[in-house]
Amino acid sequence: MNTKWTEGQLRAICEAGGNVLVSAAAGSGKTAVLIERILRIIKEKTDIDRLLIVTFTSAAAAELRERLYLSLQKELESGALTATQAKRLCRQQTLLSKAYITTIHAFCQNVIKSNSVESGIDASFRIADTGEIAMTRADVMDDVIENWYQKELPDFSRLIEIYGSYRSDQGLVDQIFSLYDFAQSSPEPKLWLKAQKDSFDPSQIGDFSETKWCSDIIRDLYITAESYRENFLRMKDACERHGITEYIAMLEQDIRITENPLRILQECETAHKDPPVKWQDLYQAICSMQFEKAPVMTAKRKAAYNEAGLAVIASVQEERKKIVNKIKDVFLSKMGDSPDAPYEDLKLLKDDMACLIDITLDFAEAYAKRKYEMHILDFNDLEHIAFRTLAVRGEDGVVRKSEVAERYSAYFEEVYIDEYQDTNELQDAILSLVSRNAAENTYANLFLVGDVKQSIYGFRQARPDLFIEKYKNYNRSPNADKLVILNRNFRSRRAVIASVNRVFRKIMTENTCGIPYSEEESLHFGASYYPEGKENYETELYIVRRAKNKREDAPNYEAEITAKIVKDLIDRKYQVYDRAEGTLRDITYRDIVILMRAPSSDKAGETYARSMQKTGIPAYYAEDGGFFANAEVNILLSFLKVIDNPLQDIHFVATLRNIYGFPDHEIAEIKADSLRRQAAEETFYEMCLHYSRNDSLRERLQLFTDRIISLRKISLHIPVSELLWTLMHENHFYEHLREGPLGELHMANINILYARAILYDNSTNKGLFRFLYYFDSLRKRKGDLSEAAAVTEGMNVVRIMSIHKSKGLEFPVVILSETGKSFNKRDVSAPLLKHRLIGLGPTCYQEELKVKYPSVMKFCVARRLEADNKAEEMRILYVAMTRAAEKLIITGSIRTEFEKYQEICKNKCSSVTGEPLEYHVLDANSFLDWLTMCGVSEAEQTYFREEPDAEEENLWHVTKEDAALQRSLPIPQPPMTFYKEEYRKETESTPAKISVSDIKRIADRYESGELIQMGARAVKMAELPDFAYEGPSDLTAAERGTAMHTCLQLIDYGQIRSIDIAAAENYTDELMLRALDAGFLNQNSAAAVHKGLLAGYLCSALAQRIAAADEVIKELPFTQLMELGGSFTAVQGIIDCLIREEDKYTIIDFKTDDRVDAEKYRIQLDCYTESVRKAFGTEPERIVYFLKQNKEVRI
Structure with missing residues (x-):
């Protein structure tokens, strides 16, 4: 090999006699170093199947195996080897196929299968897929919750109040799932959960400062107080330079106020190893940060300062106000109104948390039992069963290696862990159990590679602190475990490296990121192969x-x-x-x-x-999870839903149109026929059965409905995968997918759906209904289905x-x-x-x-x-x-x-x-x-x-979402043959289309005595209210109303379940920022939104009911035909919110009137109701919600 290794790389390749942690910065060649170290070991003394090499992904494992094979082949072809050396390398190539180059999950699976007696898992067990696991979990949870309902315990009822909603316990169920899932990254989840239960028992706690909650907040408080002091020093310096004497004394007092808590907090930091500072002292230190009001700067005083001085005065006023408010909002209001607050909270929470954790433990036990009965495992099981197979807990409570673990640790000469920064606590424990350590009278043999600066999988419970702890402790003594730092970057040009270092040397510190971006951790240029060239490579x-008044539908x-x-x-x-x-x-x-x-x-x-x-x-x-966004997938799922239940209008029309090619005007004709027969309540399936007007269309509909009936009968006797195969080829649908530039992608996505159907048929679940439920579970949980790749690496x-x-x-x-x-x-x-x-x-x-x-x-x-x-x-x-x-x-x-x-x-x-x-x-x-x-x-x-600015734009834009929502509500339009000359005069006097606001203006003129006749009937609709709020005076009432409706539309109800007022206020602030970021609001319209009303609404029973609903549709556009004077007029409008709870629908209309008067909106609600009734075939509940009064009125 002619590779010129750096000093750090050589250390990583050759270091032996203990554990080694390699901190490998981006582009530092860690994979090449890892391969070289393995090659040197297997060439000299150790067979490759005596090494355990754990990678983060299966693709990384496959790549590593291939690169090792090619490196061995290159050596063999070099001609520089002796016969003995060549024979050894050939042996290593042969052993590569069974070498332990694997992911942690694959290794755990191997441990379980190879030790079936010790693990208690035989060969009949299989790994269930995501959809099957989702259904099983849901079924088990239903049983567990039902059991707790039957106990009729007051603590359980309180949990429903806290985490449930208006008419659902789904919020509590979500919390139990979340707590269970979170605990799974612990080596022993049940012990962790029981420890959390004990932590809320006041009898188990001495002084609050000794708890983990308090010990962690001390660092946060110290950083904050130090920052406040630095800000005050900077303001004082600016005031002194501009001679602003009125503020200097005030700022000196501010500095003294922050120094006292800094001293106390510093004592807390240093006292954790000894008896800590008492909570009482810490609380007083926080409360001592009370600041006086700033001196009033009269116009006469301000006249004494130039423009720069006045700018400093304004800046000091603004910055100081922010600090004072931050202290009040972030600390004083949250830490309680007395030092007894945490103890009072613990008393209040003890029974609640005990009950919640008991339910979670019940679920864990029932879920494990159900999986055992079904002979299935999930990915968490692989790690936990492997851990239980490798570990035993002694009578002294200490976890030690089992006999199985002793065999593995004796067998593996070295244990390599790639991407160690992304390892969680359980995975770290498993790999420690199969490695060696100095305490066992042998050499430690862990080789850990990673870069904590690239640990970005916190949502998978990755523990970068495990890496950081070793980073700080290794190299402490000559015989200690070794730390090797690779900081030379062989990927990027100097300009890129300079930009990266400039940023992270300033923001990445031990307090902000757990590790300082020191000179050692900084990137050092190593890509000397780049020619300079004439280009500008600077960042x-x-x-x-x-724009100030950006429209929400304007392009980005x-x-x-x-x-x-x-x-x-x-x-x-x-x-x-x-x-x-x-x-x-x-x-x-x-x-x-x-x-x-x-x-x-x-x-x-x-x-x-x-x-x-x-x-x-x-x-x-x-897009992640984009599989379910593909039209071809949704068309087939709709077809399956029609076979399961043809009375579902949306899926039925989708099948009629996309599989069997009925054009839109014929679908409109079918709907119009039902109106003529005064059978508007019929489903589309029933409309097709009863259609008789046009012979050609009637015959094709007869063939279509006969085919649906036939397929429904067939579905009862064949597996879902066979049914899907039949539907895929119905009316040459699959063949048509080949057409167009993305034809191969469309077919690949359908094949993924078909493969998942085969998996389902091989599971314990059977039947079409359960299959559709399975896919709905995947969709809701954003399961692991990815769409087929449309782009290869070589595509330009x-x-x-x-x-x-x-x-x-x-x-x-x-x-x-x-x-x-x-x-x-x-x-x-x-x-x-x-x-x-x-x-x-x-x-x-x-x-x-x-x-x-x-x-x-x-x-x-x-x-x-x-x-x-x-x-x-x-x-x-x-x-x-x-x-x-x-x-x-x-x-x-x-x-x-x-x-x-x-x-x-x-x-x-x-x-x-x-x-x-x-x-x-x-x-x-x-x-x-x-x-x-x-x-x-x-x-x-x-x-x-x-x-x-928006005034300069001339845009007309309809989003896909709007179009989809409009398609979801069938719009009954009379076919063209209805329009005859005899109706011409009436259509001249009756508009073809009006909006809800048009009807409102008609109502205004009706109230004033000026009645507009539309055919033979006057239409009166309640006036839309002004959104009364003391916002910017240059905004009209309509603009203020639009701003409030925009915020209501942006609420993610999945994020506000069981929300309290403090969290609601935080969510409101975040929502406003998102609205501004996305351009839905500008500064003026944002200022017009009453945040208090929004936060209060989020905590209301109605908002919690919406959050618990099975389906939420916001800002739903509709077009409703109204018969006016014997002719049709289309009324267009938008329903603020429509929710579905099981098979019931509810219309919700938001108002901010000063006075509660729901009756004046009755005609408007009637119009909404008619559209929903015709779209979904059910009578909806109607609610008008008055935000200012936090009151809902049913009408």
């Missing part, structure tokens, strides 16, 4: 300021800018390096990737793909993907977009918060007052989750920026002026060092905040773009 930053301007950037790179033949050819070449589309944090959020990925395609750029975006297209999907990949040009989008804060708004180390943070419920509020424990857990989430977002940004090999381009949008935004970010930096303050780093709202705090907008090439 570029494009900041887009959104940032996406358009990105498309122009790509087009410019292609048009000017930007030069990139071709490693295979060793020379520069013109850039192609495949060299470019657009990365986003969450491309599925607000359909950003689709938006960017459309913008590219409009510009003539071939682009591809595959721009790829749009999430940062998570890009991990492990590299691209010549990376465009990191949507960096101005706010971080997701939903994790901290759930009714029950969970943290692996701190424990649980529940909601308190005072039964007498019917009041929910966040407990002190919930506040502590929420603060830690927020910090952990920010640390993960930071690591995600690191992954994104280090994907770029040659050019990094960043785009982001803001709402404020560029100069003001930069000034805000500068004010979050230290006045002494100029570095961002840790508190503000943790308090950032977006990637762009961090980038601007670090001075990237000054250091890099920055371009500002102003989005045109």
